[in-house]
Amino acid sequence: MITLTIDGQEIQVTEGRTILEAAREHRFPIPTLCYHEALAPFAACRMCVVELENRRGGQLVPACAYPCEEGLIVRTNSEKVRRSRRMTIELLMASAAHVPLIRAMAEELGVTTPRFTMEPDDCILCGLCVRACEEIVGVGAISVINRGIEKKVSPPFRIASNACIECGTCVLVCPTGAITLADITGGTQTVHPWESEFEAVDCRVCGHHYLAPELAEHTALLAEAEAGP
Ligand code: SF4
Structure with a gap:
């Protein structure tokens, strides 16, 4: 078993799990768009970024693809994480602000009006x-x-x-x-x-x-x- 800390809570998970799997198993919500549990991680949309506390002072990594390591300290909802997700959702809103899922995610992150605009498109290229x-x-x-x-x-x-x-x-x-x-x-x-x-x-x-x-x-x-x- 591996011991790591997510949002201040120490948890144990079996080896080989990703941060996203560990977080969901212990009910820490992390938003995703290009992730599906039946598919290999892709780490394309960047909505699932989390912050790792380390010597470099806070590194953002995609939770869907980053493996759990012994002693890892993870923040799923820090200001740095929310800032990154806000930028991601703003970029997606440029063409998909009309898509209900994107609108709901933007609302959750406090983004109302995107700064960028493109031709409307239902497809967000999540792959x-x-x-x-x-x-x-x-x-x-x-x-x-x-x-x-x-x-x-x-x-x-x-x-x-x-x-x-x-x-x-x-x-x-x-x-x-x-x-x-x-x-x-x-x-x-x-x-x-x-x-x-x-x-x-x-x-x-x-x-x-x-x-x-x-x-x-x-x-x-x-x-x-x-x-x-
Ligand atoms: S059509 Fe676009 S949004 Fe839908 S799954 Fe494919 S890439 Fe993702």
Whole structure:
């Protein structure tokens, strides 16, 4: 076991835990945006920064990716932490001030009017959808492409866009509602900012009109199932 101090309280956690996991286990709230417990830490959004008390006098680190160490002294809500989170949320508000989650986080941090403005966009580029597609579904159909203000989530190549099977996993992890499920002819289909390029067909097994991609390997599996043992 490792002993560390969070907000003045000494706690013990098993080795290998991150500060975020330890803090949540002991009910210290830390806000997150690009973190999902089913995915590897990404440390991109910087909302989960905490302050470490050390010889350098207060270092900010992302709690989602920083491992617990023996004797660590952590502050989850110091002025330095709140200042950093306020800047992060202000930058996010530049394009996503209309997103309820972002507004709520800003309110919690006392930010009302952002100093920066950009074209409104539901997507905050947290990367959760991309990582879920890669790590959970194992497809890797989408990616964050371009740089700077041109950055967006999209299939990187034509071949990858064909790989999207409209499973909707990205919908489940998206924190802002940038990707949603729409009802289409009695079934559901993901509505996302990128284009998928596959022939959608009705399900031939259950008879319902759930849309599914007609991929060569699926067709082969179906034929095998229909042929029986
Ligand atoms: S679409 Fe949603 S999950 Fe994907 S990067 Fe944008 S905000 Fe994150």
